[in-house]
Amino acid sequence: MLNTNKFGNSLKNLGYDFFSGVPCSFLKYLINYAINDCEYIMATNEGDAVATCAGASVAGRKTVVLMQNSGLTNATSPLTSLTYTFKIPVLGFVSLRGEKGINDEPQHDLMGRITTQMLDLMKIPWGFLSNDFEEAIKQLSEANKYIEKNETFFFVVKKGTFDKVELKEQKLHRTFNKLKLTRGKRETFPPRILVLKEISKIKNSDTVLLATTGKTGRELYEVGDSPNNLYMVGSLGCISPFAMGIALSKPDKNVIAIDGDGSLLMRMGTIVTNAYYQPKNMLHILLDNNSHDSTGGQATISQNVDFIEIASSVGYETTAYIHDLSELEKFIKNWKIYKGLCFLYIRIAKGSKTPLGRPKIKPYQVKERLVEFLNS
Ligand SMILES: Cc1ncc(C[n+]2csc(CCOP(=O)(O)OP(=O)(O)O)c2C)c(N)n1
Numbered sequence: 001m002l003n004t005n006k007f008g009n010s011l012k013n014l015g016y017d018f019f020s021g022v023p024c025s026f027l028k029y030l031i032n033y034a035i036n037d038c039e040y041i042m043a044t045n046e047g048d049a050v051a052t053c054a055g056a057s058v059a060g061r062k063t064v065v066l067m068q069n070s071g072l073t074n075a076t077s078p079l080t081s082l083t084y085t086f087k088i089p090v091l092g093f094v095s096l097r098g099e100k101g102i103n104d105e106p107q108h109d110l111m112g113r114i115t116t117q118m119l120d121l122m123k124i125p126w127g128f129l130s131n132d133f134e135e136a137i138k139q140l141s142e143a144n145k146y147i148e149k150n151e152t153f154f155f156v157v158k159k160g161t162f163d164k165v166e167l168k169e170q171k172l173h174r175t176f177n178k179l180k181l182t183r184g185k186r187e188t189f190p191p192r193i194l195v196l197k198e199i200s201k202i203k204n205s206d207t208v209l210l211a212t213t214g215k216t217g218r219e220l221y222e223v224g225d226s227p228n229n230l231y232m233v234g235s236l237g238c239i240s241p242f243a244m245g246i247a248l249s250k251p252d253k254n255v256i257a258i259d260g261d262g263s264l265l266m267r268m269g270t271i272v273t274n275a276y277y278q279p280k281n282m283l284h285i286l287l288d289n290n291s292h293d294s295t296g297g298q299a300t301i302s303q304n305v306d307f308i309e310i311a312s313s314v315g316y317e318t319t320a321y322i323h324d325l326s327e328l329e330k331f332i333k334n335w336k337i338y339k340g341l342c343f344l345y346i347r348i349a350k351g352s353k354t355p356l357g358r359p360k361i362k363p364y365q366v367k368e369r370l371v372e373f374l375n376s
Pocket residue numbers: 077212213214215216233234235236259260261262263264289291292293294295300
């Protein structure tokens with residue numbers, strides 16, 4: 001069995017101090033260590049945890065995701081289209097529930113048989129974590145070499161690998177909304193590209209603009225490409241947890257996540273996490289066209305959702321319904337001065353600029369220059 005505190009300290013000595021995940025009983029003592037002694041983000045979904053760690057990693061942190069193998073299925077989207085595609089390194093620990101020969105619950109049976117195959121399929125290098133301390137430390141040092149090459153590496157963790165660490169009492173807080181501005185008049189439904197032009201005006205050497213998957217990123221690129229932009233591809237819903245990872249790790253930068261209704265609905269739990277950790281330097285702007293515009297305009301059913309109520313109730317400090325472009329300009333200017341976690345909601349027209357190109361720069365190049373920007 002591994003001495004969990006000693007193993008955790010070895011992780012820390014290698015620089016791994018940013019953790020996120022969803023608990024698993026096989027990993028609970030490592031998770032308890034991370035909660036007790038490190039920065040640990042309690043995610044609502046393993047995919048969100050990967051996205052948050054990816055953001056923190058881009059911002060210069062060494063990050064660790066912790067998950068049950070059943071949660072590996074939740075994380076496949078960001079592990080294939082975010083960390084792999086953008087070459088963002090994250091160190092993973094995934095439990096092996098359902099291992100052949102151990103008596104486990106029926107729901108783990110299939111995942112127990114395919115966990116390592118799934119990692120192979122996702123082109124994630126991995127190893128079974130040894131329960132011998134000296135050996136495990138050697139494995140850690142090998143894993144660290146992958147991380148330093150910008151590759152993700154996963155340890156597969158069997159039952160009884162970590163010795164007991166008590167979870168210290170978690171000091172939890174409530175987060176409260178301080179200013180909520182709801183719909184007060186008719187809105188104007190501007191086209192997305194005009195909204196993006198307005199948002200882009202804020203950009204300076206302190207600000208990053210992160211655009212959600214699909215045409216939002218493509219239009220932002222056409223509005224004006226720059227090293228402090230990132231265009232998410234694939235991994236729908238990951239823009240705000242990714243932004244939070246950056247915002248928490250770089251408190252001196254303004255981090256703006258431009259989200260879509262389909263995207264936010266796909267990972268709705270993220271706003272609970274964003275609000276709980278409350279980065280003061282994060283502005284979350286939702287462009288709602290009631291549709292999956294990028295994939296042909298199919299409905300998202302967001303007309304039934306009051307995003308302002310939801311973001312306010314989970315504790316975004318400021319939430320505001322934006323009726324037109326001049327209000328958007330005013331609120332962004334105010335946010336630059338007063339900051340605080342802020343959620344702006346704007347209804348936009350369906351459709352996009354035609355013809356619409358795609359970024360000519362590759363995702364990992366976009367990431368590389370953002371890393372440079374964030375560390376400059
Ligand atoms: C996990 C995942 N599922 C599906 C897609 C395909 N997809 C790309 S963009 C998009 C629509 C997103 O809708 P929304 O966030 O409302 O933005 P809009 O296209 O309306 O600007 C979909 C479904 C994806 N990239 N990732």
